[in-house]
Amino acid sequence: xxxxxFLNPQPVVLKDLFAERVMYSNPPLGIGYLASAVRKxxxxxxxxxxxxxxxKLQDLYQEIKExxxxxxxxxxxxxxxxNGIRVAKYVRENFPQIKIIMGGPQASFIYKEVLDTGYxxxxxxxxxxxxxxxxxxxxxxxxxxxxxxxxxxxEDGKVIKxxxxxxxxxxxxxxxxxxxxxxxxxxxxxxxxxxxxxxPYRCIFCSASVVSGAKYRIRSTKNVVDELEYLYKKYNxxxxxxxxxxxTADAEHCVDICKEIRRRGLKIKWEAEARxxxxxxxVASEMVxxxxxxxxxxxxxxxxxILKTIGKNVTTDVxxxxxxxxxxxxxxxxCSFILGNPEDTDETMNKTIKFALKxxxxxxxxxxxxxxxxxxxxxxxxxxxxxxxxxxxxSGNWDRYTFVDPIAETKNSSxxxxxxxxxxxxxxxxxxxxxxx
Numbered sequence: 001x002x003x004x005x006f007l008n009p010q011p012v013v014l015k016d017l018f019a020e021r022v023m024y025s026n027p028p029l030g031i032g033y034l035a036s037a038v039r040k041x042x043x044x045x046x047x048x049x050x051x052x053x054x055x056k057l058q059d060l061y062q063e064i065k066e067x068x069x070x071x072x073x074x075x076x077x078x079x080x081x082x083n084g085i086r087v088a089k090y091v092r093e094n095f096p097q098i099k100i101i102m103g104g105p106q107a108s109f110i111y112k113e114v115l116d117t118g119y120x121x122x123x124x125x126x127x128x129x130x131x132x133x134x135x136x137x138x139x140x141x142x143x144x145x146x147x148x149x150x151x152x153x154x155e156d157g158k159v160i161k162x163x164x165x166x167x168x169x170x171x172x173x174x175x176x177x178x179x180x181x182x183x184x185x186x187x188x189x190x191x192x193x194x195x196x197x198x199x200p201y202r203c204i205f206c207s208a209s210v211v212s213g214a215k216y217r218i219r220s221t222k223n224v225v226d227e228l229e230y231l232y233k234k235y236n237x238x239x240x241x242x243x244x245x246x247x248t249a250d251a252e253h254c255v256d257i258c259k260e261i262r263r264r265g266l267k268i269k270w271e272a273e274a275r276x277x278x279x280x281x282x283v284a285s286e287m288v289x290x291x292x293x294x295x296x297x298x299x300x301x302x303x304x305x306i307l308k309t310i311g312k313n314v315t316t317d318v319x320x321x322x323x324x325x326x327x328x329x330x331x332x333x334x335c336s337f338i339l340g341n342p343e344d345t346d347e348t349m350n351k352t353i354k355f356a357l358k359x360x361x362x363x364x365x366x367x368x369x370x371x372x373x374x375x376x377x378x379x380x381x382x383x384x385x386x387x388x389x390x391x392x393x394x395s396g397n398w399d400r401y402t403f404v405d406p407i408a409e410t411k412n413s414s415x416x417x418x419x420x421x422x423x424x425x426x427x428x429x430x431x432x433x434x435x436x437x
Contacts, residue, residue: 002046002067004038004136006031007060008075009083010051012399024052026192026241027184030104030128031075032177037129038136040175047178050087052186057090064095071099071139073124073132076107076114078377082399088119099139103128105211106398109378111152112159123152126211127167127197129174167212171197171219176227184235191231191240191270195224195257199245201275203298203311204389205338207379208245216249221256225264232266240270247272251283258290269293276322277314288329295326299335299369302355303348310341311381316355323359323367333367335359339425340374340418342382342389342410353425353434360429371425372403373418374410382408 008028031047038045048055048063064072072091076084084107088100103124107114111123122145124131131150138145145151150165168174184190196218199208231237248254261268271294272287287295299319301307307314319335326333337352344352356369374391376383382391390411401407406418413421424437 001044002063002069003044003140004071004073005045005063005067005069006035006047006073006075007084007087008047008049008051009080009087011079012082025187025189026243027177027179027182027187027190028075029177029192029194029243031073032179032182033174034073034103034128034132035178035181036175037133039178041133041137043136043140045178045181047181049182049186050083053183057087060087060090061094064091064098069095069098071101071136073101073103074107074120076102076104078106078398078401081106082397085114085117085119088117092119101132101135103132105207106378108211109207111161115152115154115159121153125150125152125161125164127165129168131165167198167215167217169217171217172223176230179231179235189239189241190235191237191268192243193224193227193231193240194243195219195247196244196250196253200249201246201311201313202381203300204381205300205310205341205374205376206245207377210379212245216246218250218253221253221260224257225260225266228261228268229264229266232268238268240268242270242272245273246275246278248274248278248283251278251280255283255286258286258292261290267291271295273298274322274326275314276319279322279325281325281328284325284329284331288326288331292331294332294334296334296336297322299355299359300338301341301344301348302337302352303344306341306343306348306352309343310338319355320359320362323362327363327366333359335367335369337369337371337425338374339371339421340406340408340410340413342374342391343412344374344410345412346417346421349421349425350434353428356425356429357432357434360432369429371422371429373406373422374408375401375403376408377401 008031035045035047074084099121101122102120107123108125114120134148149163152161196216198213198216200216268291270291273296304315323333359367359369392409406415409415427437428434
């Protein structure tokens, strides 16, 4: 009997096989961490990643019925939020006795909206490894949840939000994800690991510092590499993605992990996200020697004033230098760019396209770029201060927040303007020169 199951609903945005391959590449760490935390308390638990496991609602029905499940926990981020609500509705209608908990960044930021649907009983706000076990104990023990920190729920028609829970300071104390509960063969790249949480930077389009804290909390080198070695030996995983918001935010931590990988003789390949101003020749060299094969850098714009206004606080020179450093050591690099930043104009976006062409020309095939639209998400300054920034949201339907279709207009660009610029960006990038479309 499974007392609680955790679900990661299928992303809504999947429209082709390529997108599916990307979305299904790594196991969702969040529900894995929660499953371990609950299991440590002695409860029977299971987890399902509904997309990769091809799990239908009828399959969920059978799972709940056969195991007499008492609690369903649903993970929520913008890409799967719409389906998360649909799953909650299905469970509520078919199993009204079950308590439904939703957590994750999207639900945490819009907890009132979620609770107003009537399909979710409790929202676990932000980090859940301490909150969820307490909730499970209270629910199964038929005790009050009023004193549990970091939750929101409805009582007598009123939304109650309890006292915020402090971020977990010592990440080594957290149990590793319940790797045995994942269907590992369902993923194209099952090796994913977090070496730390939080982000010390405050880009206005990103909520990382709000979700996980503005302090970069790190796991010890031993703790991280023990997990790498476990996955390497237990599941024969040789390719990993370090899923930190900025793996290079703490250069010493980054280098220590790289050295320990080499010391243990782990023959792995890995990739991560880096910030241009945190990279130098020594750091890049140590990363590559330990198996780093690919890096993503958030370049965002080719205009230095735009980079400043969005809180990136780097320059195009710094970005270009970082790309060159990685290329020098044989690592492929992709730079991501945003079209439609609050102060963007046709001229600044043309500079972005030209800068992307310059990055591409540094080492064709090894340095590449990709473009997306500014997509204001709950918790980000571009969402919370959208009126002040001159941003107009075009829809409140979270299914449309895909990053590849403009969901917001700015004071300088209409939806049509942005669509044209996106087309121009990709045509220019393909042709290797700025062209009009």
